[in-house]
Amino acid sequence: xxxxxxxxxxxxxxxxxxxxxxxxxxxxxxxxxxxxxxxxxxxxxxxxxxxxxxxxxxxxxxxxxxxxxxxxxxxxxxxxxxxxxxxxxxxxxxxxxxxxxxxxxxxxxxxxxxxxxxxxxxxxxxxxxxxxxxxxxxxxxxxxxxxxxxxxxxxxxxxxxxxxxxxxxxxxxxxxxx
Amino acid sequence: xxxxxxxxxxxxxxxxxxxxxxxxxxxxxxxxxxxxxxxxxxxxxxxxxxxxxxxxxxxxxxxxxxxxxxxxxxxxxxxxxxxxxxxxxxxxxxxxxxxxxxxxxxxxxxxxxxxxxxxxxxxxxxxxxxxxxxxxxxxxxxxxxxxxxxxxxxxxxxxxxxxxxxxxxxxxxxxxxxxxxxxxxxxxxxxxxxxxxxxxxxxxxxxxxxxxxxxxxxxxxxxxxxxxxxxxxxxxxxxxxxxxxxxxxxxxxxxxxxxxxxxxxxxxxxxxxxxxxxxxxxxxxxxxxxxxxxxxxxxxxxxxxx
Numbered sequence: 001x002x003x004x005x006x007x008x009x010x011x012x013x014x015x016x017x018x019x020x021x022x023x024x025x026x027x028x029x030x031x032x033x034x035x036x037x038x039x040x041x042x043x044x045x046x047x048x049x050x051x052x053x054x055x056x057x058x059x060x061x062x063x064x065x066x067x068x069x070x071x072x073x074x075x076x077x078x079x080x081x082x083x084x085x086x087x088x089x090x091x092x093x094x095x096x097x098x099x100x101x102x103x104x105x106x107x108x109x110x111x112x113x114x115x116x117x118x119x120x121x122x123x124x125x126x127x128x129x130x131x132x133x134x135x136x137x138x139x140x141x142x143x144x145x146x147x148x149x150x151x152x153x154x155x156x157x158x159x160x161x162x163x164x165x166x167x168x169x170x171x172x173x174x175x176x177x178x
Numbered sequence: 179x180x181x182x183x184x185x186x187x188x189x190x191x192x193x194x195x196x197x198x199x200x201x202x203x204x205x206x207x208x209x210x211x212x213x214x215x216x217x218x219x220x221x222x223x224x225x226x227x228x229x230x231x232x233x234x235x236x237x238x239x240x241x242x243x244x245x246x247x248x249x250x251x252x253x254x255x256x257x258x259x260x261x262x263x264x265x266x267x268x269x270x271x272x273x274x275x276x277x278x279x280x281x282x283x284x285x286x287x288x289x290x291x292x293x294x295x296x297x298x299x300x301x302x303x304x305x306x307x308x309x310x311x312x313x314x315x316x317x318x319x320x321x322x323x324x325x326x327x328x329x330x331x332x333x334x335x336x337x338x339x340x341x342x343x344x345x346x347x348x349x350x351x352x353x354x355x356x357x358x359x360x361x362x363x364x365x366x367x368x369x370x371x372x373x374x375x376x377x378x379x380x381x382x383x384x385x386x387x388x389x390x391x392x393x394x395x396x397x398x399x400x401x402x403x404x405x406x407x408x409x410x411x412x413x414x415x416x417x418x419x420x421x422x423x424x425x426x427x428x429x430x431x432x433x434x435x436x437x438x439x440x441x442x443x444x445x446x447x448x449x450x451x452x453x454x455x456x457x458x459x460x461x462x463x464x465x466x467x468x469x470x471x472x473x474x475x476x477x478x479x480x481x482x483x484x
Contacts, residue, residue: 025234027312029242030319034438035359035382039314061198065205073226075313076354079219080208087202130213133361135315136382143314 012058015162016051020044020067024074039139041146043154044071045119048086049112050155052093053100054166064090078132085122089115101166105152113148120144220347228349231320235308302336302444303327308352317360317382318343321443324351328447332411335443340417340434341365341405342443353445357437358418359386366408367418367431372396375406378418378431384438385422385430399423403431413448 023044044067051059068083092115100108120140127134158164212219253260305321323329325348333345335355343363347354356363363380367388376391391397401421407414419433 024312025237025241028234028309028320029238029245030307030310030440031242031245032438033307033310033319033357033440035317035384036314061194061201065201069205069208070226070230071312073223074230076311076316076318077313078209079212079223080205084202084205084209087198087205091198132213135361139314139382 009057012055012162012164013060013063016047016059016063017067019047020070023047024071027071028074039143039146041150042116042143043147043150044068045086045089045116046112046147046151046154047158048090049093049115050151050158051164052090053097053108053112054155054158054164056090056094056097058164059090061087061090078127078130081126082123085119085126088122089119097166108155109148109152112151116147116151117144224347224349224352224354227320227354228324228352231308231352235322238309302446303329304442304444305353306442307440315361315382317357317363317380318346319355319357319440319443321353321355321445322351323445324349324353326351329353329445333448334405334412334416334446336416336446337435337437337440337443339436340419341412342435342437342440344412345445355443358431358433359383359437364389365412365418366406367403368406368414369397369421370402370404372401375408378403385424385432387424388421388429388431391429394429397421397429399429413446416446 027040048059048064048067052064065083065087068086069080071077072079072082096111100111120143124134124137124140208219303323305323305327307319308322309320311318319335319342321329321335329345329348331345331348335342335344341358343355343357343360344365345353346356358365358378358380359382360380361382363378363386365378367376367378368374369376369388369391372393374392374396377389378386379389380386388397388403399421403418403421405412405414405416405418417434419431419435422430422432424430
């Protein structure tokens with residue numbers, strides 16, 4: 001029952017923000033200042049999706065919006081656009097979460113891969129609609145690929161290290177009955 | 179307690195959806211506002227970075243140093259091969275040094291002959307690279323000098339050898355350098371010795387292509403590329419790099435600046451070249467009223483003759 005206390009909830013929410021800041025921090029380190037051949041995976045996106053699927057109460061939309069908006073500001077992206085798309089994606093995850101709880105990891109993987117692709121596409125379409133310069137298509141697709149590849153690592157690490165695991169239907173039912 | 183929570187969820191659903199909707203509206207509103215009034219939001223962005231970045235920088239320096247240390251340590255493995263290579267390079271460098279010394283003397287002589295005075299306004303501020311853009315699609319750097327140090331938008335940033343980019347976005351304590359390799363960077367350039375004018379257009383690769391070249395036949399790989407100072411954005415005569423031809427036959431610039439590893443950048447103070455906007459006051463003697471009176475009949479006379 002210790003899992004459900006309010007302090008635990010807020011601790012995990014703050015952990016999410018701290019993790020978000022950490023990813024920003026590592027992305028900003030001036031190690032490779034030249035153009036890169038391989039774009040780094042978007043760990044923050046994977047983190048948002050994984051947590052939204054498992055424990056949506058740990059990642060309220062405000063927190064997701066704040067984290068992604070900060071990266072928007074730091075990574076020279078149009079502010080607000082990516083944040084809005086990711087908030088939408090997380091909302092979709094939140095809805096799908098209960099259905100996937102007992103479906104196994106493969107189903108989750110496919111759903112997440114499609115969602116990450118959809119996020120990239122939506123971002124690109126929005127940039128085109130507003131007549132903004134778009135990043136190279138090849139680089140964007142590579143980044144999608146890498147983000148999908150990093151997703152299992154992020155998801156499993158959050159499960160094992162931080163205890164962000166989905167409550168099974170049985171647990172939920174037990175919680176409702178009492 | 180569990181019942182309490184279930185109770186909460188009943189109300190939390192619609193409320194949460196409403197909050198999410200409001201957040202979405204705000205974000206999209208911000209985006210559209212940015213699209214309409216970009217400078218204001220960009221200033222805000224600079225302020226946000228300015229506020230958050232110093233909080234990072236105390237941790238960034240040691241982490242960067244550690245990673246570099248580990249990388250350097252890895253290079254011990256190939257110490258012998260490296261040593262050999264360095265010896266070979268040193269041999270080559272010695273001959274280059276000789277050539278450079280001779281050129282320097284020649285240059286000094288020629289400057290003396292021409293009585294050239296290099297621009298005294300061209301002083302610089304040196305800044306430390308705090309962070310890179312963090313995105314694979316943008317090529318920019320964050321420096322630890324800003325408004326406080328008198329940095330202004332548009333000034334050129336160089337490493338020891340060549341142009342790296344120009345300042346775009348100045349905060350109180352930080353400023354952003356858009357690098358030559360960024361897709362939004364277009365720098366007017368002059369190619370020597372043929373004197374062709376062109377644009378160096380960033381395309382997110384290490385070697386930005388040359389565009390809008392007048393006559394590509396006059397340009398050979400190895401030619402020097404310098405800034406032309408057109409449009410008054412950058413001071414003229416800064417070294418950008420050398421022309422190179424890629425396998426596709428397209429002309430590109432191999433940058434002189436070592437943009438893969440930048441630690442310090444110097445930002446050149448540039449107060450612009452004052453424009454000449456009056457006609458030749460120096461040539462014509464100043465006109466008095468009598469002159470004007472005399473001139474008037476003459477003019478009509480000529481007109482009749484014509």
